[in-house]
Amino acid sequence: MLPGWKSLAILSVVLGAMGSIPAHAETIRVMVDKLEFVPAKISAKVGDTIEWVSTDILAHTATVKGDWDVMIPPKKTVSFVLKKAGDVEYYCRFHPNMKGNISVAPQ
Numbered sequence: 191m192l193p194g195w196k197s198l199a200i201l202s203v204v205l206g207a208m209g210s211i212p213a214h215a216e217t218i219r220v221m222v223d224k225l226e227f228v229p230a231k232i233s234a235k236v237g238d239t240i241e242w243v244s245t246d247i248l249a250h251t252a253t254v255k256g257d258w259d260v261m262i263p264p265k266k267t268v269s270f271v272l273k274k275a276g277d278v279e280y281y282c283r284f285h286p287n288m289k290g291n292i293s294v295a296p297q
Contacts, residue, residue, distance in 0.1 A: 192284040217241050217269070220264055220290065224251050227280075227290035236297045250282045252290065252296055259283070 215237040222244040223226040234240065242252055242262045250262040252270070257278075260270050272278075275296045282288035 209235070215271075219243055222246055224287055225285055227252075227288060230289065231291045231293075233293045235295045236272055236275050238294075239269050239271050240292065241267060243267045248284070250288065252280045252286060253279055253283050254280045290294065 216234070217239045218232055218234050219241045220243070222242050223246060225246065225248075228243075232240075237254065240252075242250075242260065242263050244250060244264060244266055245266050249264055250259040252258075252262060258270065260268055262268050262282075272292070272294050275294050276292055278292040280290050280292070
């Protein structure tokens, strides 16, 4: 094993050769409860995971027109990784009054 300072020097060279290290992706939880997304508005970054946790007895979706559509079964948890930046408005196809917003920043 190399002494500590040599290990750090080698690590520094390896990381420098790899380029910058991407920021740590986060998991953001949205509850689906009583026909609502809670919280309804969240902020995230590209690469983050949105996790919908349903406590409802009904099925729901998190749908973005012309883009993604995530099925949320009753009493289940599902997730989706955000792939592009922008302001995302989503809704439930089965219950159109259920709406959410995700402000997605670049990585």
